[in-house]
Amino acid sequence: MSDPAITLQDSAPRRSQAVGFLAGIIVICGSLFGLFGLALTGTMITLAIAAPGLVFFSPIIIPAVLSLLLIIAGFMFSGGCLAAALAATVWMCRYMAGKSPLGSEQLDYLTTKFGGKATTSDG
Numbered sequence: 001m002s003d004p005a006i007t008l009q010d011s012a013p014r015r016s017q018a019v020g021f022l023a024g025i026i027v028i029c030g031s032l033f034g035l036f037g038l039a040l041t042g043t044m045i046t047l048a049i050a051a052p053g054l055v056f057f058s059p060i061i062i063p064a065v066l067s068l069l070l071i072i073a074g075f076m077f078s079g080g081c082l083a084a085a086l087a088a089t090v091w092m093c094r095y096m097a098g099k100s101p102l103g104s105e106q107l108d109y110l111t112t113k114f115g116g117k118a119t120t121s122d123g
Helices: 004-056 061-096 104-114
Strands: none
16 A cells, blocks of 8 residues: 555645646636737727717718728737637646647746746745
8 A cells, every 4th residue: 555645745746736737827818818808898999989980971981991990800809819818728728637739848848947947936
């Protein structure tokens, strides 16, 4: 039988790595979701401001085209932030599961190169 003290000591670094990794997921995805929300809010505000102009200047095509381009750009940016957040979440979950997603070799190389200097709290 294995010694319980050895098992707990072996699993302690894995737990701290998992907690740190989950904190990274929260920070990255929270930032991207925040950008998504800001872009979507900006798009809605632009739409609310541009709608009266579209109605008032309906015979003139240039304000309508400019407004539509701004609205489309806003939706594309917010959708891109959402897609990046989802892709980062999926990549991190696959990496934690040990499925070796694209780019994990470079991350592992940098981890061994720096030897965990960025993650240790020792003075």
